[in-house]
Amino acid sequence: MKKIAIVGGGPGGLTLARLLQVKGVSSVKVYERDADKNARVQGATLDLHEESGLAALREAGLMEAFIANYRPGADKIRIVDKEANIIVDEHAGEKEENRPEIDRGPLRKILLESLSADTVVWDSQFAGMEKSGDGWMLRFKNGTTAYADIVVGADGANSKIRSYLTPIQPFFVGMTALEGSVYEAEKLVPEMFELVKGGKLFIFGDSKTLIVSAKGDGTLSFYAGFKSSADWVLKGDVLDWYKSEFNEWAPIYETLFANVSGGFIPRPQYCMPLDQNWEALPNLTMLGDAAHLMPPYAGEGVNMAMLDALELSRCLTEEHDTHAAIAKYEKEMRARASATAAMTLEQTERLHSPEAIRKMLGVIGMEYSGMA
Numbered sequence: 001m002k003k004i005a006i007v008g009g010g011p012g013g014l015t016l017a018r019l020l021q022v023k024g025v026s027s028v029k030v031y032e033r034d035a036d037k038n039a040r041v042q043g044a045t046l047d048l049h050e051e052s053g054l055a056a057l058r059e060a061g062l063m064e065a066f067i068a069n070y071r072p073g074a075d076k077i078r079i080v081d082k083e084a085n086i087i088v089d090e091h092a093g094e095k096e097e098n099r100p101e102i103d104r105g106p107l108r109k110i111l112l113e114s115l116s117a118d119t120v121v122w123d124s125q126f127a128g129m130e131k132s133g134d135g136w137m138l139r140f141k142n143g144t145t146a147y148a149d150i151v152v153g154a155d156g157a158n159s160k161i162r163s164y165l166t167p168i169q170p171f172f173v174g175m176t177a178l179e180g181s182v183y184e185a186e187k188l189v190p191e192m193f194e195l196v197k198g199g200k201l202f203i204f205g206d207s208k209t210l211i212v213s214a215k216g217d218g219t220l221s222f223y224a225g226f227k228s229s230a231d232w233v234l235k236g237d238v239l240d241w242y243k244s245e246f247n248e249w250a251p252i253y254e255t256l257f258a259n260v261s262g263g264f265i266p267r268p269q270y271c272m273p274l275d276q277n278w279e280a281l282p283n284l285t286m287l288g289d290a291a292h293l294m295p296p297y298a299g300e301g302v303n304m305a306m307l308d309a310l311e312l313s314r315c316l317t318e319e320h321d322t323h324a325a326i327a328k329y330e331k332e333m334r335a336r337a338s339a340t341a342a343m344t345l346e347q348t349e350r351l352h353s354p355e356a357i358r359k360m361l362g363v364i365g366m367e368y369s370g371m372a
């Protein structure tokens with residue numbers, strides 16, 4: 001019967017709300033900063049993993065909706081070098097589909113539509129909270145307040161809730177990812193569109209990466225990864241920058257930068273310390289990026305956020321004592337996240353090393369014949 005406030009309606013927060021409702025918790029609210037469900041274009045395609053993202057959707061009773069919305073074939077990868085030679089091509093031959101892809105937009109829609117009416121309170125940017133009885137009085141930027149017995153921070157990489165639990169900050173991993181999209185890509189960048197072939201393209205060279213994925217609406221989303229300082233900013237024209245930074249790369253890649261729709265987002269890459277720890281509180285916890293931000297180079301962020309939601313929903317509904325439930329969830333969550341972050345940091349380093357292609361082929365058990 002406790003009132004649960006989830007701050008942040010990303011994949012982690014919405015999955016938790018759905019799972020709690022499925023498990024009989026009726027008093028759940030999600031406070032989301034976006035003005036409404038259409039406020040933002042949702043990013044690229046996500047591969048969901050059996051033991052995490054898909055396990056959460058299964059327990060949430062949403063596999064049918066997932067199957068109706070996922071993108072068969074979008075999981076096929078091509079590893080390409082900077083001269084546009086295809087080194088690995090999963091489009092050639094059969095590929096077992098074990099990590100199905102879904103676009104962020106449809107995933108969010110499935111989760112939103114699964115919730116009881118008025119679960120999500122839009123336009124509610126969390127501004128702060130004070131202790132109130134055994135719970136919390138939350139304040140939002142729009143001037144409203146709300147009481148909750150338990151607060152869950154699901155407010156992503158720059159979480160405002162996190163500081164109520166721990167002062168531990170993420171550390172900079174030494175690189176930036178510059179993110180962009182090309183809408184109507186078949187028309188604007190036909191050669192790239194053909195190369196991506198509805199799946200994902202991993203281009204490695206000169207200790208840099210360019211990762212491109214096809215969305216169901218005809219967009220190509222991409223992010224260029226490169227070593228940088230934490231305060232890197234794009235000075236001047238993006239094309240000039242690209243041409244000097246990626247000067248030995250094939251001209252085909254430049255077309256993405258020349259045709260970008262809606263600008264670029266620089267994302268300096270941070271990771272939470274692997275040994276982070278804090279004292280469990282009886283009425284406050286967090287999940288997903290708020291708890292264990294890590295770079296995107298192992299494709300685990302959404303999966304971890306959804307697995308956190310699954311484990312937290314189980315702990316909160318199966319344990320009688322909320323304090324013990326939160327302590328159990330957090331202990332396992334930190335251990336899980338730490339192992340995944342270690343693997344992710346290794347992968348990030350490998351992909352941004354001079355020998356990236358050779359090393360990646362080693363990881364997937366293939367020999368490199370030296371095309372690049």
Ligand SMILES: Cc1cc2nc3c(=O)[nH]c(=O)nc-3n(C[C@H](O)[C@H](O)[C@H](O)COP(=O)(O)OP(=O)(O)OC[C@H]3O[C@@H](n4cnc5c(N)ncnc54)[C@H](O)[C@@H]3O)c2cc1C
Nearest residue numbers: 008010011012033125126155156288289296299300301302
């Ligand atoms: C370029 C890029 C590529 C990625 N690729 C992948 C991938 O392929 N696979 C993968 O698994 N992961 C990927 N990730 C990581 C993934 O996006 C995150 O790990 C995941 O979205 C975390 O989910 P979350 O619910 O914890 O947080 P988020 O998705 O960040 O959601 C947080 C929500 O909280 C809201 N919010 C924030 N502040 C407030 C506030 N003060 N008050 C109220 N609401 C607030 C936000 O509007 C948002 O809706 C990628 C990330 C990036 C940047």
